[in-house]
Amino acid sequence: MRLLLIEDDLILGEGLRDFLRTDGHQVEWVERLEQAEAFRGDPFDALLVDWQLPDGSGRDWIAARRARGDMTPMLMLSARDLLGDRVAGLDSGADDYLVKPFAPEELAARLRVIGRRRAGASQALLRFGSVQIDLAARAASVDGVRAELTAREWGLLEALALRAGRIVSKPDLEHLVFTGHSEVSSNALEVHVSSLRRKLGRDLIETVRGMGYRIDAPAS
């Protein structure tokens, strides 16, 4: 998943960024809301927002994004543990609320829940014909045989699977998969799509000419 983390504490921000990256996510970490605004228009799978930030309230920022019609999943991270604070955080538009201190493993699990919700599934296993994608284990298999995927191939597959049934444009896919990576060739996306088709079958990823790529909605 491509994530935007807004956290002003350096130890926590760096720790979460590195942990989530080792989990295979693309993580953009900023310390201020104004830095986050620089990413406006960029596609993210989820936003991780601290409540108390140096240049404003993360809660108000989430509410403003929701007011603008931004439907990106947002998860609030806060040291405020009172019931009223949790309710206020969720009422501002956050999809989830994590009280500090929390285990990063729990944050990762909640992100998987967000991912499943976006994919329209209640479980971590998504089935597309003979292809099965395990979002929790970050693995894919064809007819029960595990396919060996590189990190970028998995990132591409996950980005499409989480948006199954919808066309994802090439620029958005490049943002979701390659942001933060240097030395990405101009046809890298096509190369990875081709590789995924080779490993998982040609029918899984559909090319919509002039628009992008799409994976059909998973079987219920």
Next chain:
Amino acid sequence: MTAGSTDAAQPRLPSIRRRVARALLGWSLFAGLAVALAVAMAVQEEVDELLDDTLRASADVLGGLLATQADGMVAGRAPMARTSSGNGTDERFAWQLIGADGAVLLRSPRAPAEPFRAPHGAGFADTPHWRVFGQALGGGRLLVVAQSRTERAEARFEAGIHAVLAALAVGLLGYVSLRATLRHELAPLQTLSQRLSGFDPLQGSASLGGAERAELAPVHGAINGLAQRLARRVASERGFSAHAAHALRTPLAGIDAQLAVAQRECPPALLPRLTRVRDATRRLQQVVAALLALFRSGAEPQRQRVALDALVGRLPLEGITVQVQPGAVVDADPDLLAAALLNLLDNSLRHGAVHARLDAPAADCVRLHDDGPGVPSARRQALQAAIGDARYEGQTGLGLMLADVVARAHGGQLVLPEPDDGRGFVVELRLGASGEPPSLTSH
């Protein structure tokens, strides 16, 4: 909190209403009796004077009549004198006309035959049965009019007793009236008490209301002032608590995140060490969370029925095994109880215990008995005394202090009983009775 238990232990206090009512009754009786006595004495004096005046007036009237007719009556042997034969003691009023020689010349029909007194004795005099008044007539004769002393005493008694009864009735009515007034005037105190019981100065809209009596206005003012200072202080502490929470929770989350990354990146040989560090961090997180919850101003323990085995199951314990009484359930705040138990078990572990038993002798008591070396009896008593007085600094470790603070937050206290078998160390978290029957949760 457990106000009920403290109320039960409170001695019966003297009642202002009862004490004032008793004083009123005493003073009413005293005043009634004093007034009655004074009135009775005055009435007797006046009755005596009135009766004497009556005697004197009677003598005047009778003397006038006898002055013109007495000679004829005596010469004609007036029938009233001749026919009278009584001694006169049953008569209320009588008279005699006594001659110069002292003989009774004339007398009323039931007057005694013997003269009331010597003929030269004009004025008032008393005989055993009569109050007499003598008035000299011409020729050495003396008119004596007399009233029965019994009748005079009866008149004095009746007048006196009515006066006494009236005074006592007034005193009694005064007592009843003053008692009703007292009850009415003390009612604002009860109203104030009721308002105070529902008064929460931490609620912004809370108000004690106006005073119902001028004497209570200073009390209202003092309470309102106290409430305002308390609300300001709590607001300040809450602000501080929020900052403290942020300042403590965020670095703890950062430490855990960094350790989680390190666990993934480290050489396998370092993994056990990092895992232990991370476990310790989680325990620290729990303690900090419990402390923040505990010291947050205005926060009350969220009491629930807590299954001890489930609670212990989620504690990060290493190096000590805990045997929990099957089915043991207590009524406590699960987070605070977890923090207290974690610290007590840490204590046990650091003092050499490898096994502990956890029981719930009652719904408001958790008993921990470890197999460590324990402490000498004198040291245990010193610890208990320090805990009893909340003198933790320099006396107890953080574990016992935190556990006692948790127990006190529940309305109870930490107790260190002598181990039944004389071995190990025993701690009882007595949590105090709960106000309402809670629902079961499997924290």
